[in-house]
Amino acid sequence: NNLLSFQEFDEPFSKNIYFKKKVSEFIKEALSNDEFYLNYMPIYDTKNLEIKAFEVLLRCSSESMKGTGPDVFIPIAEEYNLIRVIDLWVIESTFKNIKNNYDFLMKTPVVFCINISSEELKNPLFKKNLVRLLDEYEIPPEWIELELTETSFVEIDQKSIDVLSEIRTLGVNLSLDDFGTGYISFNQLINYPVNNLKIDKSFVDLLETENESGEMIVRAILSMADSYELHTIAEGVETAEQYAYLLELGCHYVQGYLLSKPLSWPLAKALLIEPNTENLKNLVKFS
Ligand code: C2E
Numbered sequence: 640n641n642l643l644s645f646q647e648f649d650e651p652f653s654k655n656i657y658f659k660k661k662v663s664e665f666i667k668e669a670l671s672n673d674e675f676y677l678n679y680m681p682i683y684d685t686k687n688l689e690i691k692a693f694e695v696l697l698r699c700s701s702e703s704m705k706g707t708g709p710d711v712f713i714p715i716a717e718e719y720n721l722i723r724v725i726d727l728w729v730i731e732s733t734f735k736n737i738k739n740n741y742d743f744l745m746k747t748p749v750v751f752c753i754n755i756s757s758e759e760l761k762n763p764l765f766k767k768n769l770v771r772l773l774d775e776y777e778i779p780p781e782w783i784e785l786e787l788t789e790t791s792f793v794e795i796d797q798k799s800i801d802v803l804s805e806i807r808t809l810g811v812n813l814s815l816d817d818f819g820t821g822y823i824s825f826n827q828l829i830n831y832p833v834n835n836l837k838i839d840k841s842f843v844d845l846l847e848t849e850n851e852s853g854e855m856i857v858r859a860i861l862s863m864a865d866s867y868e869l870h871t872i873a874e875g876v877e878t879a880e881q882y883a884y885l886l887e888l889g890c891h892y893v894q895g896y897l898l899s900k901p902l903s904w905p906l907a908k909a910l911l912i913e914p915n916t917e918n919l920k921n922l923v924k925f926s
Pocket residue numbers: 695696697708709710713726729754755756786788816817874875876877894895896897901
């Protein structure tokens with residue numbers, strides 16, 4: 640009963656219908672056995688390397704899901720109508736954690752960035768659930784940011800834009816995730832009521848001295864974001880060289896393995912108490 644037994648099929652593993660069916664069953668099992676948990680990945684202010692936010696990332700401890708990460712199981716959850724349950728679970732678990740750490744977070748403010756499926760824009764209950772949970776756990780809405788991937792924005796209609804505006808009106812922040820991987824044109828962006836733009840890792844990967852076009856592309860994205868008054872977050876920063884480029888080009892925030900991997904809450908909290916700013920400054924310093 641191991642996912643590896645599906646490897647005999649020719650199609651890409653994650654697109655195989657038997658594999659997907661099996662994963663959808665494992666997701667249901669994991670939900671009822673309480674085998675999902677959260678990791679927190681720090682997002683740093685590029686200039687001073689202070690932690691500004693954590694991106695909340697879903698993990699599964701079940702043996703049967705070993706080696707199957709959210710990049711694989713989230714699209715399957717979407718296809719098998721399990722995504723609404725998952726998104727709600729992630730939101731509520733994040734809120735519980737915030738409530739448990741309320742006094743600490745009052746003194747050390749940080750934003751929690753939660754990924755949600757664009758499917759929620761078609762879910763009439765999403766906003767209601769969000770309002771109910773904010774209220775129930777007494778969460779200041781400005782502590783929360785929702786990340787939506789750009790691909791999902793392509794089919795966005797007026798109704799979805801209205802839902803986004805209503806969420807913004809609550810005081811919750813919105814960011815456009817994986818920017819550059821979908822098909823949003825720069826001039827379309829004005830229609831989306833988001834406050835932040837996350838530059839996809841694939842562009843950050845291009846930031847190296849031998850590759851001038853990488854710098855040009857990132858510069859173009861940053862200048863466009865600037866004219867729409869959007870803050871920019873670069874994801875997947877792995878090298879000091881990439882960090883140096885992003886600092887020079889004026890990207891506001893950075894996240895990536897160079898700075899920190901996703902962490903359990905106790906480790907994330909420890910970083911807020913005792914930041915690794917000094918180590919990082921040495922790490923990213925080069926002449
Ligand atoms: P994402 O929202 O773009 O999240 C960033 C992904 O890039 C995370 O992978 C993170 O661990 C990874 N990453 C960050 N920095 C680096 C780096 O420097 N190098 C490399 N190689 N990877 C880096 P993860 O946790 O596997 O998540 C994959 C995707 O699954 C996420 O992409 C997001 O779209 C989705 N996802 C994750 N958690 C949730 C969730 O709770 N709900 C929903 N709806 N989707 C989620």
